[in-house]
Amino acid sequence: QQQVKQSPQSLIVQKGGISIINCAYENTAFDYFPWYQQFPGKGPALLIAIRPDVSEKKEGRFTISFNKSAKQFSLHIMDSQPGDSATYFCAATGLRGGSYIPTFGRGTSLIVHP
Amino acid sequence: KAGVTQTPRYLIKTRGQQVTLSCSPISGHRSVSWYQQTPGQGLQFLFEYFSETQRNKGNFPGRFSGRQFSNSRSEMNVSTLELGDSALYLCASSGGTGPISNSPLHFGNGTRLTVT
Numbered sequence: 001q002q003q004v005k006q007s008p009q010s011l012i013v014q015k016g017g018i019s020i021i022n023c024a025y026e027n028t029a030f031d032y033f034p035w036y037q038q039f040p041g042k043g044p045a046l047l048i049a050i051r052p053d054v055s056e057k058k059e060g061r062f063t064i065s066f067n068k069s070a071k072q073f074s075l076h077i078m079d080s081q082p083g084d085s086a087t088y089f090c091a092a093t094g095l096r097g098g099s100y101i102p103t104f105g106r107g108t109s110l111i112v113h114p
Numbered sequence: 115k116a117g118v119t120q121t122p123r124y125l126i127k128t129r130g131q132q133v134t135l136s137c138s139p140i141s142g143h144r145s146v147s148w149y150q151q152t153p154g155q156g157l158q159f160l161f162e163y164f165s166e167t168q169r170n171k172g173n174f175p176g177r178f179s180g181r182q183f184s185n186s187r188s189e190m191n192v193s194t195l196e197l198g199d200s201a202l203y204l205c206a207s208s209g210g211t212g213p214i215s216n217s218p219l220h221f222g223n224g225t226r227l228t229v230t
Binding site: 045049097106 | 118145147156157158159162164169170172204206217218219220221222223224
């Protein structure tokens, strides 16, 4: 039972374009929403994160938009570069037992053509 | 600071064998969690340890177990390996001292386990 649905599964964008990845969650108890970037042969690395009391967060070319009522959040990569080619995972973190555990989306493979 | 270190990077085992994977967290981090990553299921939570105590466990069979030592280093063990256990096993540490939701996870580069 997937609690965080991520789309699209794969995305091809031209250099300089905007990459948009969407996630939807079901559990309203989630209260922290990070995005991770993973390059081949490497572990995921935290890219940007947002809490539900904020509708948007921007860090450089990366922006998270958050819609609490729709239970959706998205990652926008502006001016996409070939170096952004990686797999992106959204996650939703909620309290489970004695600690906060993230539930991950299935990932989006992004390819940015030069 | 050194990042999260996982050893070994690659493992090839035969069905029925057991395997132990090791994880050294970032210095000062007391929480260590383990994840299984496969193309079909994505990233799935295995368990989480804090100060040598398992605080949380995911929906995996009892063949998957772990422990954490007093220096926060952690090991996970998989017994009676099955073909379906082939995956990338990721360890992550975080610097949170308690149930803090916004403590970012710092992942290692994983151990690639292949079961034949």
